[in-house]
Amino acid sequence: MESVFGLVGKDFAIVVADSSAVHSILVHKTNEDKIMLLDSHKIMGASGETGDRAQFTEYIQKNVALYQFRNGIPLTTAATANFTRGELATALRKNPYQVNIILAGYDKETGPSLYYIDYIASLHKLEKAAFGYGSYFALSMMDRHYHRDMTVEEAIELVDKCIVEIRSRLVVAPPNFVIKIVDKEGAREYAWRQSIKDGSVLEA
């Protein structure tokens, strides 16, 4: 099961996801990017069924862009989170999407925020969250070492601690992780943590 986790810092938010695309015992890819940039100041990390993950996050991304085109202003992170939850809820009793989502964004007025949205459409605004088998290790690490208003360096140190713990304790540990950050400057890729380099890497 894919690991995604995230936390909120002083004026930024970070989302981390593993990057393996797996089918039962086979690893098809070790550099799959599961954190989608929704717009300039929002990132959405998703874990779950491959098809659902890609299709649902792209659907949300296109709808966020459409709102901006129609109305001239971007959606707030809270509005995006509620829209996403609403889409999952509507589909839930017909054709459910099996995706767990961690949505992080930076709004000028309210600063950084993080939302936990699971596959049965529950929504929680949190300071730290995690999904997948990795959550068993990441959650307690974050509970222990997290504090309000962490700097980027402190947050990355905590993220690395979580990654090391997942790598050493999880039996089917994913080798590679991608870290993305969103702050006043915008949403961007921060780093990869790779223990296996994939041949000649062609980014999706």
Added chain:
Amino acid sequence: MMKIDFSGLDPSAPIKGRTDELCGDILATPSFALPTTHDFDGFQKAAVQMVKPAKGTTTLAFIFKEGVMVAADSRASMGGYISSQSVKKIIEINPYMLGTMAGGAADCQFWHRNLGIKCRLHELANKRRISVAGASKMLSNILYSYRGMGLSVGTMIAGWDEKGPGLYYVDSEGGRLKGTRFSVGSGSPYAYGVLDSGYRFDLSVEEAAELARRAIYHATFRDGASGGVASVYHVGPNGWKKLSGDDVGELHYMYYPVEPTTVEREMTEVSVA
């Protein structure tokens, strides 16, 4: 006491008339008693079922310096019965794009043909060829919309477009992955091993073809659902070209020729006194 299950080997003719116990024992298939456990085979069967990829085939494709190499076996199986040894599993979508078939043969053939039609319509409407990314996305969206309805497709779309060589893995669960090396089917773990260890980006066309052929051969050797003929195609800047189609039985003796064993003492005919 549980007896080992040889019912698959039962002789077919039913016995007419009354069968007495003795007759039944003599004519029954020979079997032996198993240890008295609850479910002797169950754990092994369950583990293998969970882990072995379902689609009975081996296909692989990889990108290298000179383009994309695509290879597949040609066996079709229905459970334990081999229904054909000469199935074309590499489907020619158009002169510069190939698709591989794994899963349901009808599903793959139909949807690849359908994709070919849509690609041609795209060309006519837009006056330019469709990209590999675009074609694979079209197929992936179609398969996603049929999710849960029982389609079984595990395919790779390989082609050469304006951006150079492209390779995408698309399956009936709606997944679509861009990558440089993929193998699909029940023989894919075996093929991956050979492919990963021999792969380099700067292979020549002949070396890459040999790597692909060898990987398919090794998968057919170990996987019962793969076999027949190992076909190898190359997609270059001017389109695809079929490079070879070798029977895997013959490949076996080519890679592992029979050593003539020395005979200790020749047997001579005994002359009748």
